Amino acid sequence: MAPLNEQQLDQLHIQRIDQIKKAALKVFAHRGIIGTKMSMIAAEAGISQGLSYRYFKSKEELFITLIQDALEEAKASMEQVNHLPGTPLEKMRRLTKSMLDGSNKYFFMLIQQAAGSDEVPEKAKQLLEQFSKENPIQLLIPLFIDGQEMGQFCEGDPYKLLFCYFSIITGLMLQEVQADDNYWIHEVDLLMKVIMK
Amino acid sequence: MAPLNEQQLDQLHIQRIDQIKKAALKVFAHRGIIGTKMSMIAAEAGISQGLSYRYFKSKEELFITLIQDALEEAKASMEQVNHLPGTPLEKMRRLTKSMLDGSNKYFFMLIQQAAGSDEVPEKAKQLLEQFSKENPIQLLIPLFIDGQEMGQFCEGDPYKLLFCYFSIITGLMLQEVQADDNYWIHEVDLLMKVIMK
DNA sequence: GTCTATATTGTGATAGAC
DNA sequence: GTCTATCACAATATAGAC
Numbered sequence: 307m308a309p310l311n312e313q314q315l316d317q318l319h320i321q322r323i324d325q326i327k328k329a330a331l332k333v334f335a336h337r338g339i340i341g342t343k344m345s346m347i348a349a350e351a352g353i354s355q356g357l358s359y360r361y362f363k364s365k366e367e368l369f370i371t372l373i374q375d376a377l378e379e380a381k382a383s384m385e386q387v388n389h390l391p392g393t394p395l396e397k398m399r400r401l402t403k404s405m406l407d408g409s410n411k412y413f414f415m416l417i418q419q420a421a422g423s424d425e426v427p428e429k430a431k432q433l434l435e436q437f438s439k440e441n442p443i444q445l446l447i448p449l450f451i452d453g454q455e456m457g458q459f460c461e462g463d464p465y466k467l468l469f470c471y472f473s474i475i476t477g478l479m480l481q482e483v484q485a486d487d488n489y490w491i492h493e494v495d496l497l498m499k500v501i502m503k
Numbered sequence: 504m505a506p507l508n509e510q511q512l513d514q515l516h517i518q519r520i521d522q523i524k525k526a527a528l529k530v531f532a533h534r535g536i537i538g539t540k541m542s543m544i545a546a547e548a549g550i551s552q553g554l555s556y557r558y559f560k561s562k563e564e565l566f567i568t569l570i571q572d573a574l575e576e577a578k579a580s581m582e583q584v585n586h587l588p589g590t591p592l593e594k595m596r597r598l599t600k601s602m603l604d605g606s607n608k609y610f611f612m613l614i615q616q617a618a619g620s621d622e623v624p625e626k627a628k629q630l631l632e633q634f635s636k637e638n639p640i641q642l643l644i645p646l647f648i649d650g651q652e653m654g655q656f657c658e659g660d661p662y663k664l665l666f667c668y669f670s671i672i673t674g675l676m677l678q679e680v681q682a683d684d685n686y687w688i689h690e691v692d693l694l695m696k697v698i699m700k
Numbered sequence: 701g702t703c704t705a706t707a708t709t710g711t712g713a714t715a716g717a718c
Numbered sequence: 719g720t721c722t723a724t725c726a727c728a729a730t731a732t733a734g735a736c
Contacts, residue, residue, distance in 0.1 A: 340534075343710090354720065355712095356720080357719075363713090473675060474675065499697050540728090540730090542729080550703090562730070
């Protein structure tokens with residue numbers, strides 16, 4: 307076999323990084339930065355402990371990278387909601403389900419974990435604070451007001467209600483950790499009563 | 504001053520134990536067993552690091568003791584609810600508030616923390632499993648059925664609805680950790696919509 | 701009974717063999 | 719590029735001074 311050219315090596319490098327990030331996301335989301343040992347991430351990624359440090363210079367750096375990814379992902383989810391089909395209620399249900407689904411779930415869990423902990427790196431704290439200031443929940447306010455006018459959502463301050471609703475969703479994510487299959491996704495309608503008329 | 508007699512020494516011993524337990528409960532509830540260093544507990548209790556080990560032979564033992572206390576406390580709360588005055592709805596609101604209130608809060612948070620983590624000692628796991636099997640939520644089922652018949656609570660499987668409701672409550676406790684004052688206690692009525700008609 | 705000093709263990713991070 | 723072996727340091731737990 308011919309030796310790999312530069313581009314192929316780059317490709318491999320990126321794949322490895324993704325592999326480690328994916329593994330780390332899952333473990334960090336469940337156990338937090340302190341509860342996560344580098345050995346766990348390496349095991350989850352199927353590589354040796356030391357190799358992780360060829361791709362990320364520290365546990366902190368890896369963690370911060372993932373926080374950045376997660377915040378971007380969260381924002382993107384909120385932005386996309388307006389382009390979904392259906393009534394405000396249907397849009398909200400879709401958004402909820404996509405949050406509870408697949409790997410998106412881990413991003414939201416990570417944010418939740420990190421926000422509720424004071425042992426995160428300073429840089430991560432700053433990012434999270436910035437995020438909560440310009441909280442992308444605000445992007446949903448027009449949609450929510452539409453829903454209120456249509457009589458689908460209950461009366462009250464839209465931001466507060468949305469904030470409460472999503473706190474419940476993300477709060478529940480962190481609990482059903484042991485039972486790894488998705489319990490709450492079947493109970494979306496129960497949860498939505500909080501914001502419904 | 505006369506030297507202390509045996510009983511007084513015992514008394515002092517118990518006070519110290521309570522002091523350490525109280526401090527440890529608060530820290531464990533917020534940070535979990537791994538995230539909690541013995542130095543934090545000692546600092547919170549206002550004693551030296553080493554002294555903790557005169558009263559508890561390990562961090563694990565201290566943790567397990569607190570889990571036991573918490574599970575008993577949780578059960579007691581659920582048992583007392585039937586003796587409270589008022590309609591089922593009022594009883595449920597009182598119970599919710601007492602869960603979110605004062606030191607009771609930390610017991611429920613601790614259970615939540617521990618249940619969602621797999622880094623707890625084996626003994627604690629067993630206790631928690633036992634607890635979830637004979638979950639004291641079951642004690643509330645007759646009350647809930649009363650409420651359903653009075654038209655206060657929504658239709659549906661009582662156990663499932665109660666389980667969902669309390670998952671939300673305890674899930675939210677763990678979040679508003681930074682803002683140490685009690686936010687959700689003001690939003691009880693919003694949360695109760697989940698179980699209401 | 702309590703503290704400070706220290707032994708021991710576990711974890712983050714690096715270096716060197718392959 | 720990857721692994722194993724190792725260093726350095728932090729945390730648990732113990733021992734000894736007061």
